[in-house]
Amino acid sequence: xxxxxxxxxxxxxxxxxxxxxxxxxxxxxxxxxxxxxxxxxxxxxxxxxxxxxxxxxxxxxxxxxxxxxxxxxxxxxxxxxxxxxxxxxxxxxxxxxxxxxxxxxxxxxxxxx
Amino acid sequence: xxxxxxxxxxxxxxxxxxxxxxxxxxxxxxxxxxxxxxxxxxxxxxxxxxxxxxxxxxxxxxxxxxxxxxxxxxxxxxxxxxxxxxxxxxxxxxxxxxxxxxxxxxxxxxxx
Numbered sequence: 001x002x003x004x005x006x007x008x009x010x011x012x013x014x015x016x017x018x019x020x021x022x023x024x025x026x027x028x029x030x031x032x033x034x035x036x037x038x039x040x041x042x043x044x045x046x047x048x049x050x051x052x053x054x055x056x057x058x059x060x061x062x063x064x065x066x067x068x069x070x071x072x073x074x075x076x077x078x079x080x081x082x083x084x085x086x087x088x089x090x091x092x093x094x095x096x097x098x099x100x101x102x103x104x105x106x107x108x109x110x111x112x113x
Numbered sequence: 114x115x116x117x118x119x120x121x122x123x124x125x126x127x128x129x130x131x132x133x134x135x136x137x138x139x140x141x142x143x144x145x146x147x148x149x150x151x152x153x154x155x156x157x158x159x160x161x162x163x164x165x166x167x168x169x170x171x172x173x174x175x176x177x178x179x180x181x182x183x184x185x186x187x188x189x190x191x192x193x194x195x196x197x198x199x200x201x202x203x204x205x206x207x208x209x210x211x212x213x214x215x216x217x218x219x220x221x222x223x224x225x
Contacts (some may be wrong), residue, residue: 031211042117042201042215043156043160050211059214060184090155099205102213 004104023091030096136202
């Protein structure tokens with residue numbers, strides 16, 4: 001089954017404790033992206049990647065890191081999480097150059113205390 | 114900076130009625146997407162609109178794009194309870210879908 005898999009689904013952590021949210025897709029998509037969803041703000045793009053070893057900042061990249069060492073994986077790293085990063089995070093992927101819609105993962109609900 | 118605004122943000126309607134959700138955006142673009150999100154779930158794609166005048170229909174939903182007015186509409190015909198969800202429009206300013214800016218979302222509730 002074609003899918004984007006995020007882990008974990010739920011995560012509660014404390015301020016300053018480094019964490020990684022994993023994202024993997026099995027559709028051989030070149031493009032991958034991370035969004036955060038906050039009430040009343042819609043989804044905001046954090047980082048995106050057009051292909052392996054190619055990443056770029058989205059609209060709200062501060063406090064986040066990403067890497068794209070393999071085509072299928074695009075982890076989101078919070079080196080020193082803060083409470084304002086409490087949010088619902090979505091990973092998404094699509095075929096590059098096709099204007100095809102994004103395929104979203106199931107989301108990761110992160111709480112930073 | 115691209116701004117995408119949806120109207121209304123909350124919509125409560127009766128089954129069988131028609132209504133339209135509006136999506137206005139501030140910068141020229143001819144690529145717009147509509148997504149649906151059920152409570153506690155992920156987003157799923159509804160429509161991809163890639164040119165001025167584009168119209169797409171699926172069941173009781175019809176989406177259109179007017180790039181000159183920087184406006185997209187999502188029209189609901191004879192609403193049913195199953196259409197209750199949050200609907201997002203997203204405008205693409207990047208290369209083939211790489212820089213989507215989402216609206217705030219319209220939370221639709223269809224009452225029996």
